[in-house]
Amino acid sequence: MALTKEQYDSIMLHYSRARARHRREQEQRRAEILRKIPAYRDAERAVSEQGIAALRQAVGSGAHLDAAALRQAAEKAKEEKRRLLTGAGYPADYLDLTYDCPDCRDTGYIGTEKCHCLRQQEISLLYHQSHVEELARTENFSTLSTRWYTGIDLNRFTAAARAAREFVRLFGKDYHNLYFYGTVGTGKSFLSVCIAHELIEKGHPVLYFSSSSLFEQLSSAAFDRNRAGGLAALQNDICSCDLLIIDDLGTELNSSFVATQLFSLINNRDMGRRATIISSNLSIEELQKRYSDRIFSRIASRYDIYQFSGPDIRYAKRLEQLQT
Ligand SMILES: [Zn+2]
Numbered sequence: 001m002a003l004t005k006e007q008y009d010s011i012m013l014h015y016s017r018a019r020a021r022h023r024r025e026q027e028q029r030r031a032e033i034l035r036k037i038p039a040y041r042d043a044e045r046a047v048s049e050q051g052i053a054a055l056r057q058a059v060g061s062g063a064h065l066d067a068a069a070l071r072q073a074a075e076k077a078k079e080e081k082r083r084l085l086t087g088a089g090y091p092a093d094y095l096d097l098t099y100d101c102p103d104c105r106d107t108g109y110i111g112t113e114k115c116h117c118l119r120q121q122e123i124s125l126l127y128h129q130s131h132v133e134e135l136a137r138t139e140n141f142s143t144l145s146t147r148w149y150t151g152i153d154l155n156r157f158t159a160a161a162r163a164a165r166e167f168v169r170l171f172g173k174d175y176h177n178l179y180f181y182g183t184v185g186t187g188k189s190f191l192s193v194c195i196a197h198e199l200i201e202k203g204h205p206v207l208y209f210s211s212s213s214l215f216e217q218l219s220s221a222a223f224d225r226n227r228a229g230g231l232a233a234l235q236n237d238i239c240s241c242d243l244l245i246i247d248d249l250g251t252e253l254n255s256s257f258v259a260t261q262l263f264s265l266i267n268n269r270d271m272g273r274r275a276t277i278i279s280s281n282l283s284i285e286e287l288q289k290r291y292s293d294r295i296f297s298r299i300a301s302r303y304d305i306y307q308f309s310g311p312d313i314r315y316a317k318r319l320e321q322l323q324t
Helices: 005-036 038-061 067-087 116-126 130-136 151-170 188-201 211-223 230-240 256-271 284-290 293-302 313-323
Strands: 178-182 206-210 243-249 275-280 304-308
Touching: 005 038, 005 116, 038 067, 116 206, 130 188, 130 206, 151 178, 151 188, 151 304, 178 188, 188 206, 188 243, 188 275, 206 211, 211 230, 211 243, 211 256, 230 256, 243 256, 256 275, 256 293, 284 293
Parallel strands: 178 275, 178 304, 206 243, 243 275
Antiparallel strands: none
16 A cells, blocks of 8 residues: 555655654764863874865876875775774764664665565554554553463463563574464463564564454455455555454454465465464364354464463553552
8 A cells, every 4th residue: 555645755754754753863972072081083084184185185296186196095994083083982883873774774775675674664554553553552561560470371371472582682593483272361462472573672663453453454455446456455554564464353253255365375484484473362172163264274384373372461550550
């Protein structure tokens, strides 16, 4: 699907603000260094003075500018500046320009190709993904707690949390899918949001859908003729993002359309070795009953399956808030 011009412009504005912010921060770091290391200014001055002197000489004598010698002198001065920085306990690259995304230097493009950070922003706008980033403020690995669990519930949650961290660590190196299932409020969505957050931070295009919203969008793309883009474009976006998360599978309205679409996207992503995480109240045997044998067998063979159990944590938390 395509962005509107306003959406595209707002993303480009975001990049230009990021570049301006990094330039400002670089200036601030430079001012700090000039204050703390007076010799640094001399080293800076030396570079430009050498350049001007070489230029004067070339103009005066009618000779060509000795570019190689000039480059050599610049290299030497750069070395001297780095030496001054590290000597005062700063990293050698302290005054280099930094970027939110070093891959595209905050331009959104690598050559003529869209950078992964631009693709994530497109996805985010097109599919209203801001709720994931909103959730991730309170639900992330640093707020993960096992205090709600005991006994077998604790063992299960600990195993799933370990798998979630491993999933993030090995992402892009090793191909894995996760199937989290169990009763309501036992931490399945929490771990999915943790993973989404970490991977978005690392610049991976991630799509996070509740199951009902995913199939509503697919069906309106398939059956609503007025909708721009169409089913193929939506399917392509869903199948090509680095990670797809389907939350609460089984809560959507059941139909043969859903079963077909679900198989098609699980299958396409698997063939492209693109990771998918599904959370559900349904055990995999129940998947077989609700959808089809082939969905069951694909998930049983291609997904790492983790069971969750215990009291409804969302309910327990709310209760605790009311009591304090
Ligand atoms: Zn980028």
